[in-house]
Amino acid sequence: MSTRRYILDTNVLLQDPLAIYAFDENEVVIPAVVLEEVDSKKRNMDEIGRNARYVARLIDELREEGKLHLGVKLTNGGTFRVELNHRSFGKMKEHFLERTNDNRILAVALNMRIEEEEKQSGITVTLVSKDALLRVKADALGIHVEDFLSDRVVQYDRMYTGYKELSSESKQIDELFENKKLLIKDSPISNSYPNQFFILKDEVNPSRSALGMTSKDGNYLESFVSSEEPIWGIRARNVQQRMAFELLTRDDIPLVTLAGKAGTGKTLLSLAAGLYQTEDLQKYKKLLVARPVVPVGKDIGYLPGEKEEKLRPWMQPIFDNLEYLFNTKKPGELEQILAGMGSIQVEALTYIRGRSIPEQFIIIDEAQNLTKHEVKTILTRVGEGSKIVLMGDPKQIDHPYLDEYTNGLTYVTERLKHLSETGHVKLQKGERSGLAQMAADLL
Structure with a gap:
């Protein structure tokens, strides 16, 4: 019984x-x-x-x-x-x-x-x-x-951040700098995930450090320099942003997840990397930016105007970042630029479901408001030659039945972190302004 x-x-x-x-x-x-x-x-x-x-x-x-x-x-x-x-x-x-x-x-x-x-x-x-x-x-x-915990893919403070900081011998840091890679097989780092970052701190001189990312076979820690150069005028301001740029610009990592609180640069970095690869390198035919219309799953309803006018209030955070990247000064100038380019599409998530999206750089903002089913639906629509970026703040959930541990962004990050086609980084430091960082930390 x-x-x-x-x-x-x-x-x-x-x-x-x-x-x-x-x-x-x-x-x-x-x-x-x-x-x-x-x-x-x-x-x-x-x-x-x-x-x-x-x-x-x-x-x-x-x-x-x-x-x-x-x-x-x-x-x-x-x-x-x-x-x-x-x-x-x-x-x-x-x-x-x-x-x-x-x-x-x-x-x-x-x-x-x-x-x-x-x-x-x-x-x-x-x-x-x-x-x-x-x-x-x-x-x-x-x-x-x-509480019902069976739907959680991770418990409490064990969420994957995408990087670790380790104390290291000076000779290992020297080898990583000189050879651009460090053999880590049979070392503690060998138990890492593909595309995981490591910050090696010199145990003798803690101010000296090296940054590397694990190779897909798990045998080496490899250094990289691509993220040190500005991309579309945006330069990484901290080590996590360097990690994000590396993931965003790698051809062999088609799925990237970025987590972080407001002001850490998730949207700006993703848009800059997307514009660079779509417009400058022409790796992709189109840059598609989508965002859930809150509440999630609902249509935009009976707001006045055409679809673009209805969407503007929901998509304004995306347009704010685009205005910064294009350095627009006059009202309507961004719309003219986007209309002239034709390769940038800003949509509500409602309008991309059910589509097949090949050869595009896809950015899904506010992914923490997606359910497991919704995020699976989106990822299964990604076509050949596309790259998709899921980003959001798992601590800011607007969905009534989701939390920090059950939302779509956390679900994808935790379930797919062992795959060589994925990469993740949690952005920690706010770079919007000193006031924004203070508010995010203390309020």
Whole structure:
């Protein structure tokens, strides 16, 4: 008999439709109100609606295994049931009077916990929710509560940064400078990922250092100098920006992910590298810049004007960076330049889904607001000869069911970091202005 019973909140199912299989051989319970909430989302034409429809089909298939209110066996050895009872507000009314859906879920969890304690069954009742305030309310009622963590590709502070700083012998730094590469096979660095950066600090003279990137075969640490030269007037201002420029300008790395808080230069560096390779080197036919329209998955709606006029407020951060790169001074000057060039396209993400995009330098801004499904959809549309850059700040999430550890940018970074075709760097230092850096750090 199961010793743990998990009651799932609606947001768990809308985040991961297969969540009912994530609790091993234990009992999974869905309150009736959760079914009502899922039903209210199934007509949405976004990721949440897609997941709601998937959950509905999945539960309908389980109905063939038996009566859902009595419980059915799952393929992983656990059981699943829809809870129709335990809805009484008798124990809730002295704490939370309003009969909201959240409070109805809390009532089910509270009544179940009390019942199992009275029976001394030894069954632990746990409410699982991604809603922080619901978890706080549950804890106040003495209900055991957890966040849903099975959809996280990385835990807490273990997120991949793309680089490491190591103490090194002087002779190793000398060899890297002289030979442009350093044999690292059978050394601690050999356990690194492809295209991972290392900052070697001289153990005798800490002010002396060398920067290298692991080779694709993992045998060497290789130095590079390409990022020291300005690209479209933009020069790397710190070591992480040098790393980013190296990844952005390499032909053999078609997927680059950049993470960092506001002002670290993600957008400006990517646009400069894209313009350089598209306009100057003509490696790509077009530079495509896309950004999710917030809220993610929604269309731009009934704003007045043509598509370009509707998009301008959402895409303004991109245009700000382009105005800086083209050094425009007059209103409308940037639009004239872009129209004359014809090789730069700025789009909302809504308009690039479903397309095949060959021989283009693609930049996806605010990728932290993409779900796993959405980012997979985008990457599978990248055509032959294209390079794609995903960038954003995982700490700034606008999507209601995503967090720092479950968003599309983190998902791609962690799942693909072992591939030689990918590269990642986390930008740390803000370069927008002293005031912007102070605000990002202290506010």
